[in-house]
Amino acid sequence: MLDWSSSLQGLAGGVLIGLSAVWLMAALGRIAGISGILSALVLERPKGDTAWRLTFLLGLISGPLLLTALGAFGNVAGQPGAVIGAxxxxxxxxxxxxxxxxxxxxxxxxxxxxxxxxxxxxxxxxxxxxxxxxxxxxxxxxxxxxxxxxxxx
The missing domain is CATH 1.10.287 (Helix Hairpins)
Structure with missing residues (x-):
């Protein structure tokens, strides 16, 4: 049986990922490739190009943590109270x-x-x-x- 709740969460997540990629391209002309964003920040340390990279990476980490803290999203383990499986x-x-x-x-x-x-x-x-x-x-x-x-x- 199809779990519509999980499907809708996946759809919403996909839409948000797409919107963030479009926003980054439209606003800054940058591609939302995480490996490129992180490696440039760590290895190259571009001057004047650090703030958006840090903000993007902070959002990557804090977004799921915030949703998990709200308790309404994130149970992908299939076990009550679990966030992810072992x-x-x-x-x-x-x-x-x-x-x-x-x-x-x-x-x-x-x-x-x-x-x-x-x-x-x-x-x-x-x-x-x-x-x-x-x-x-x-x-x-x-x-x-x-x-x-x-x-x-």
Whole structure:
């Protein structure tokens, strides 16, 4: 049975992500790619270009925390009172996974938000290739983990 509440929350989240990407492009002429925003802030420290980057990243962190604090949104674990499920692995595995994601964004010259949301909307062929690669890699990974290695839910 379809859970309309979750579907509507997903739709609302998608609309807000799209609006934020459009706003950033219209207001500042910038692409809302999180890896690019963060790496430029940390590695390049551009003069006069720091405030919007910090604000964007602060919103990324504080928005979900605020919604969770309100208690009406965010239960993706399927358990009463839970916000998210238990991690599939320990802290070490999460650190390695995060490192691999970082390496992947460097190799792919961007992340899913930059390519998938902003690049596709600009009809960028490079972003289409990157997004297809992201999706195909995810599909293959789930297949291997669940069906060949016998793990997962």
């Amino acid at each position: 991690p599939a692995g320990g802290v070490g595995l999460m650190l390695v996974a995060g490192l691999l994601v970082g390496v992947g964004t460097g190799i792919g010259s961007g992340c899913t938000s930059g390519h998938g949301v902003c690049g596709l909307s600009r009809l960028s062929p490079r972003s289409l290739a990157a997004t297809v690669t992201f999706l195909a890699t995810g599909i293959v990974t789930v297949f291997v983990v669940r069906h060949l290695l016998g793990g997962g839910a």
